[in-house]
Amino acid sequence: MTFIAKPKVTHPSLPQNALGLTRRAYEGALSTLCAGCGHDSVTAAIVEATWRLSLEPQNLVKLSGIGCSSKTTAYFVSGAHGFNAVHGRMPSIATGANAANRRLTYLGISGDGDTLSIGLGQFCHAIRRNLDMLYLIENNGVYGLTKGQFSASADVGTRAKKGETNVQPPIDPVLLALDLGATFVARGFSGDKRQLVPLIEAGLKHRGFALIDVLSPCVTFNDHEGSTKSYAYTREHYEPTVFADFVPREAPIVVDYAEGDAREVALHDGSRIVLRKIGADYDPTNRAAASAAVQARLSAGEYLTGLIYVDPSDARADFHQVSGTPEEPLNALPFEQLSPGAAALHKVLGRYR
């Protein structure tokens, strides 16, 4: 919690994006989270990514549920649309909004409690439907807002601030998403923006459901020795496997990577992700191999990070294709089309007789 207002003054040589905006235009209200919270770093990464993408603030929709993580939508892009849903129910709102207007960019922010405990059902079905959104989990392994109980992502053996040891096995959102057929699965760390910012950019541009699980330490209740989600532990045990560079559609194609060192993956809108392998022969387009690699590292006590899996093909239909949502936003459709009248209703109902 900070009581000093952030001065409106800016650095005169702050760079501008294609819209002529500086990073400051993508900021929101001043954070009320604890000083040093990983979530604030994620917020800063989102500010950086949306600025770099030159997203028009009014074309972004921020959605969240309940929890420390879900407060963070207030702290970036104050010019965007926002919706704070009930606990764990953000995916439903995202689905409805998506159906009504597919032209906007949807960014859902959730936490490990909001996603993996109370909201687990909704989370799974959003993946299953291949909802067109970036779903970002700020994962810290504790319920910070209720003073630090273990959450569903706490690792076995991790110790709480008061000393108890966790014995319940964790749910890993990355493995779950791979299992349920998500088409973009990544893991990041709030303390590594070089890796995280391009992931957010790519996730926002990906068509279909993109998941980024961000390890985001709770500085108040989970940053002690014995915790497996502290800053220090995460730094020691996270393994950047695939470094993804996001290349917007407008950027010229320049290949400056040594052959065999990098590969490009084109996204649906023409932008590209350049994947640079850091680990040995890792194939981020092979779902089974990705799943196995994550599991292997987890059993060794390490988090695989980077763009873990991406399917840029048209093989999986997204939510809009399956549901046949209109190209035009509902609020732009003429009344006759939105409400075709009693005769049309009878015709539809006739199909079920």
Place this chain on the structure above:
Amino acid sequence: MDATDTSHPDYYHRVVDCQWACPAHTDVPEYIRLIAQGRFTEAYLVNRASNVFPGILGRVCDRPCEPACRRGRVEEKPVAICRLKRVAADHREDVTARLPKIPKLKNGKRIACIGAGCASLTVANDLLPLGYEVTIFERFGKPGGLMRSNIPAFRLPESVLDEEIGLILGMGVDLRLGTPIESLRTLLAEGHFDAVFIGSGAPKGKELRLPGRDEAAANVHIGISWLESVAFGHSERIGERVLIIGVGNTAMDCCRTSLRLGARQVKVMARKPREFFKASAWELEDAEEENVEILVNRAPKAFVLEQGRLVGMRFECMEYELDARGRIVAERVTGEEFLPADDVILAIGQENAFPWIERDLGIEFDKWDVPVVDPKTFQSTRPGVFFGGDAAFGPKNIIWAVEHGHQAAISIHRHCQGEPVAERPPPGVTLHSRKMGMHEWSYANDYAPIERRLVPHVSLKERFKKLNIEVELGFNAAQAAEEAQRCLNCDMQTVFTAKLCIECDACIDICPVDCLTITDNGAERELRGRLKAPAVNTTQPLYVSSALPQTGRVMVKDEDLCVHCGLCAERCPTAAWDMQKSLVRWPHAADEAEALEARKPKIA
């Protein structure tokens, strides 16, 4: 880059741009804070400790602090530091009881000061409290030197001068008015004084030898001598049309004084284009506000006389070629112009002159006939004879002369105590945390997005009625409180402790001016390019921490635009960042005396 050594006293001093730029190292943020609290007397005393003449300097200082002010980089206009200083002087209470006490028992050492200007007065101010007996010799009937004779009363009222000079004289100066020193040999031979300080200024105006100069002598005046005769009431009128030759600060005083002595049409003639003017921007502004015309690219050629009387001057019209860096590479004369005038005032510079110093006293003079003076100790080549102010290194301004006086006083003290003068007391910096509680800081760190306040002036109609109507009215208390809010508190230092940092990025994310970055270390030039906002101002240092514990990267801070809002410290979970007030200790003679005393063996 190597980790920054913040224990060096200059590091944090330099962050306080105004204090670093001030020759006397005035603690500007501290006195501005006191003004904001309405503690004008305390603000005055903070000023007086370093610059001795806050009321005078608050009006006529050349203000090197203002171009240096960080606010001028963050926004456009610096804090009106100089005018705030005046506020402290205008609104203060009597300070006599709070001045240093003068010991009744003297230390037996006698000092002669030549010239009762700001340098000599500063020497007296520093040495009298230590028990010295100080005698000041002054050729005029009033003390003050060039402050009195060359600065017109409409800029610096006599009452202000008298009061601040009076504070020093009141400490017990033996002031000998109307007593010019005709021979230094005689003074030294008397053997009455243990040290001599020469603060006789730069009293000689430069001459312009052109055809007609001697014939027109009655109507051609040398700027500083003319100002002097106006100040002492010897000159009361001037012709209707006046030409001022030269465009320095003296020229500005000459043209504005002319307007008050009956001139109707005053033209300032400049040889070069505006960007080469020597006058300070605000003095030009004030003169132009009074409808003084400044003509550029006119080189004086001859004084023109008719029937033995000056009728005007002829000028060559010049054209200059500038290179990319704005330097003159070629000049051409394009024609000639005659401008009518009843009087001409020459304001093309001044120099020091020592016809009264015999050249065989062991005081060495260089090839320009200027005494050789040590720039640190202010001692001449003859031990025990010191120079300061304009007499030492030619014309500068009051604030420099004051600092010369302070430094010379240290030297004189060491000389009289039999200590080597070259060994100087070192400057120091102390730091104290301003953290009061979880979210409490004992300083106002809100950034006030207000523009520089303008000082009200007396109307153009009123101000010419008398010679001594002060044009600037000064801020009132409310205006001063507003302007004081613009100060960025640069002395509230951001102090970083690398071993506490957990690299959570909180400070970097919150910094409003993007001056922090955690990154891999590198060479300075390359590092400056890859900070969160490129550090383009290479005159401002980068702070580089030692390696951070978790990743071995470094914390880099670009000092250039930090607004000292304290958000980095406020958002730091481990207090690796802290806001600490720096107090720069810039030693004066009293500190030196204390140090010398402490070193003496104690007899129980």
